[in-house]
Amino acid sequence: MKQLFFTLFVLLCALAVQAQGDAGQDPHAGLRAGGKIYVVLAVAVTILVGLLLYVIRLDRKITKLEKKL
């Protein structure tokens, strides 16, 4: 699980760095295309993935407790 979070973190950092690199270039390329809708997409998917990971962790925690009791 920790590895997964780490991978996601690195991926997000890479995305951020890439976005920095794009600055000053074509304003309609990459995540900036289509009126920056892809930025909204990135935000919404990040929230959704975050919540889902939270639920998965909760599920595992409860499974562990069930085995103990």
Place this chain on the structure above:
Amino acid sequence: MRRHWWKILCIVLLLYNCIAGLLVKLPEVTAFETSNLYESMRNFFFHVPMWFSQFSLLTVSLVYSIKYLRNHTLVNDLNADEFARTGVLMGCLGLVTGMIWAKYTWGAWWSNDPKQTGAAIAVLIYFAYFVLRNSITDMDKRARVAAVYNIFAYFLYIPLIFILPRMVESLHPGGKGAEGNPGLGGDSLEPAMRAIFWPGVLGWTLLGVWISTLRFRVRILEEKQQQQVA
């Protein structure tokens, strides 16, 4: 892992719903030319599944309540309670998202529209279910009274959500007479939008079921712990 297939399906469907819902090309006529929806039409993929999800969860809760009355087990009672809880959560999210959407298409957060009022009353009726439950300390009595009330609440919820708003004029699509937004009525929904909407409904419903089962398992753990202490 085999027992968890539906959780994986839920995650896949929700990601698909979210990504496709934001990227799909909207029908030009209904979204931009004949209505004031514009890009907010995409709310359809997120706001409406809340209500479908609520409907499914409350129906599951009703089934457990009926099962409880036939067979008095704690499992049935706790399941009815937790499914109703998640269902009401989905209803509140549906109301709030509906209000945000209404502000920018109907002009006000709350216009006392039959659909809005009906949905709000339905949520309040379910709040009373939780109040009633928690006001009775005797476990058997609580479960029995709650089960009966839950059945009663469900059959008030159905007309308030599905029937009454359709019998009067409403700003909300699906009302009688002039519709506020012609865009989202049955026929004008494009196949591409349907292909995102229905998987979304299933995905959000599965998430609701998942959360309900988690809460149910915690309740069972609590019961076991209490028995060990006693």
